[in-house]
Amino acid sequence: MTGHRAEQVGDALPGWVPRPWLGPVGRRAGRVVHRMRLPAHVESTAQLRGVLPWLAGVGLPPVGTYIGQERLSGSPFCFDPWRLYSLGLLHDAGIFIAGVIGSGKSALAKSLCVRGVAFGRRFAVPGDIRGEWVPVVDALGGRVLRLGPGMTERLNALALPPKPEGMTDQLWWPIVRSHWEELLAALIRTLLPDQRALTMDERTALETALTAATGWRDVDGDLTRLRPIHLGLLVDLLLDPTKRMAELHHLDQATLRDRTHEIGLAIRALTRGSLSGLLDDIRPDNQLDWRDTATVVDISRVKTSDTAVALVMATTQSVIELAFAHRPGHRYTVYDEAWRLNRFPALMARTNAGQKVSRATGNATLLLCHRLTDLLGGTPESQYYGRALLADCGTRILYRQRSDQLATTATELHLDDTQTTLLTLLEQGTALWKINDSPYLVDHTVLRGGHEWELIDTDQTMRDTPHETGTP
Numbered sequence: 001m002t003g004h005r006a007e008q009v010g011d012a013l014p015g016w017v018p019r020p021w022l023g024p025v026g027r028r029a030g031r032v033v034h035r036m037r038l039p040a041h042v043e044s045t046a047q048l049r050g051v052l053p054w055l056a057g058v059g060l061p062p063v064g065t066y067i068g069q070e071r072l073s074g075s076p077f078c079f080d081p082w083r084l085y086s087l088g089l090l091h092d093a094g095i096f097i098a099g100v101i102g103s104g105k106s107a108l109a110k111s112l113c114v115r116g117v118a119f120g121r122r123f124a125v126p127g128d129i130r131g132e133w134v135p136v137v138d139a140l141g142g143r144v145l146r147l148g149p150g151m152t153e154r155l156n157a158l159a160l161p162p163k164p165e166g167m168t169d170q171l172w173w174p175i176v177r178s179h180w181e182e183l184l185a186a187l188i189r190t191l192l193p194d195q196r197a198l199t200m201d202e203r204t205a206l207e208t209a210l211t212a213a214t215g216w217r218d219v220d221g222d223l224t225r226l227r228p229i230h231l232g233l234l235v236d237l238l239l240d241p242t243k244r245m246a247e248l249h250h251l252d253q254a255t256l257r258d259r260t261h262e263i264g265l266a267i268r269a270l271t272r273g274s275l276s277g278l279l280d281d282i283r284p285d286n287q288l289d290w291r292d293t294a295t296v297v298d299i300s301r302v303k304t305s306d307t308a309v310a311l312v313m314a315t316t317q318s319v320i321e322l323a324f325a326h327r328p329g330h331r332y333t334v335y336d337e338a339w340r341l342n343r344f345p346a347l348m349a350r351t352n353a354g355q356k357v358s359r360a361t362g363n364a365t366l367l368l369c370h371r372l373t374d375l376l377g378g379t380p381e382s383q384y385y386g387r388a389l390l391a392d393c394g395t396r397i398l399y400r401q402r403s404d405q406l407a408t409t410a411t412e413l414h415l416d417d418t419q420t421t422l423l424t425l426l427e428q429g430t431a432l433w434k435i436n437d438s439p440y441l442v443d444h445t446v447l448r449g450g451h452e453w454e455l456i457d458t459d460q461t462m463r464d465t466p467h468e469t470g471t472p
Contacts, residue, residue, distance in 0.1 A: 066078050069443045070441065079395075098398055104430075123295075129337045129340070136294070163223060188267060205256070213237055214226045240257065306340060317354060327361075
């Protein structure tokens with residue numbers, strides 16, 4: 001306050017009002033001699049939370065697997081989709097994880113599965129493309145199936161899994177047959193020119209061929225009397241239909257043979273050439289046991305083409321889903337490298353159908369991608385199923401993203417400006433969690449003194465020296 005201004009204020013006041021600010025005109029006019037000293041104000045976090053709401057919530061209850069620390073509140077962060085669902089804090093058990101290479105998304109998925117074992121959770125990886133889950137499953141004493149050229153293990157895509165307890169043969173057989181039909185239709189469509197949809201004759205031929213191959217009509221509803229089948233047997237029936245199949249189609253055998261010839265050749269491609277010896281095992285048992293703590297199908301040796309990898313991934317997913325369906329307990333099903341399916345609408349639809357029934361089967365799916373556009377790429381039909389997969393994920397976990405992905409990510413996941421800007425600044429091991437649209441900034445912590453880091457570290461081959469920190 002200048003001296004001139006102080007005089008004006010002083011003249012406007014009554015004469016009895018003190019004027020301590022008046023002084024000589026100059027640089028220090030109107031300033032107090034002694035500095036104001038106020039006592040420090042002490043508040044509790046409970047009081048500040050009411051004064052400044054929406055900055056940091058109370059966080060999730062401490063139930064389930066320990067993940068790390070919630071950075072905004074400073075509290076421990078625990079997560080278990082089944083416990084949160086039972087508490088009404090989570091509507092869908094699906095989990096979507098996205099992040100650039102080296103951000104820590106694979107490490108988090110492994111920690112969720114490994115630490116969940118202590119809570120009685122199991123997990124399955126239907127298609128391990130890089131073979132990085134094999135050491136994890138081996139350390140837990142789980143089951144590993146290795147598929148690929150030169151490997152002795154095979155998978156029978158049409159193996160009949162044991163019937164769940166409390167289910168009759170008449171109920172179990174329609175479930176199995178419809179599951180096989182959906183898988184075969186997805187595989188065939190992927191191999192057909194332009195990935196065209198199957199005709200009604202072709203779909204009916206799949207049903208009649210499966211019935212004829214297993215001999216269901218001749219066993220009086222007794223599953224123990226069914227004939228074991230495999231892809232090669234189905235190829236023979238589609239390329240040369242039986243008289244009974246033709247009667248069910250109300251066609252002569254020659255006409256039916258012409259109409260099923262193309263899909264028969266499509267299935268034949270799964271049993272010959274580069275895919276031979278992977279999915280055409282003639283043994284009736286796939287050596288899959290739902291009681292195993294962990295199960296992984298290693299397909300890291302399948303490198304023929306993206307189409308071949310996608311076909312094998314879809315088949316192994318379907319086989320594991322059927323083998324573990326309607327079993328007690330809770331299980332994570334990990335879909336790593338999910339972007340490989342987005343070029344094939346039929347395979348995306350089959351994966352989406354499997355996720356739809358996860359609530360009934362007690363499963364929680366983990367979808368891992370580098371970026372959101374990986375799931376939303378491909379044809380409009382693939383994009384539709386990609387959004388459907390994302391919609392069934394009540395938990396979205398976002399690690400560091402590149403700047404060119406921010407607009408799409410913010411639009412699809414309904415992020416505000418602060419959350420969107422944060423995605424490019426996240427450090428390794430730190431992610432933005434969105435659980436039923438509630439945000440949490442979480443540091444994933446790996447406990448030292450154990451073997452967990454050796455199991456979940458996927459960047460060790462890119463470093464000259466061992467990683468010494470406790471955060472992935």
